[in-house]
Amino acid sequence: SQWGEENLQALSIQEGEDVTMNCSYKTYTTVVQWYRQKSGKGPAQLILIRSNEREKRSGRLRATLDTSSQSSSLSITGTLATDTAVYFCATDALSNNRIFFGDGTQLVVKP
Template sequence: SQQGEEDPQALSIQEGENATMNCSYKTSINNLQWYRQNSGRGLVHLILIRSNEREKHSGRLRVTLDTSKKSSSLLITASRAADTASYFCATDGGFNNDMRFGAGTRLTVKP
């Protein structure tokens, strides 16, 4: 079963703008991971943030985690048309440490 929910479900911005996607989850976690999926392709791992971390950066990506609110956000700065994709958050929580996925945010960056 799915663990979390992302919002917005869809986001359309102009190239150069920042994009913020949010993820909420329901149960305690060990870590949370963000992924990107281009249309019809596999998932690309972006960032893993552990439950004892509050913020992580990777290039133009910034992820925050608030375990008290059971939420995370992914910020993409200075977006590019190539950032157009679906973005998913996933949390561990299964017996076998498997990852459970949210519904995803479809990001469109217009050139």
């Protein structure tokens, strides 16, 4: 398996709080992608961070990547109830065509 310590986690927070989700992976990857899956829909990419980047920001999102520890994090600031979803990280294990998902984090943001 490409994945280390990332079983499905569940987080429940209040709207307006900040949250950070983590994942770790076993083998080298050229990029880490973070996807969000809302109820009844397929996953959608939120942010992509390359192996030569340490941090990437997009709006309220911030992704980090530590290749030495093979871990990545996704932070959301000022969460909204509409951020309620499952968040997955995904790596490519140097594959040109394939990506491999971690188990994900179920985030519930209460209004």
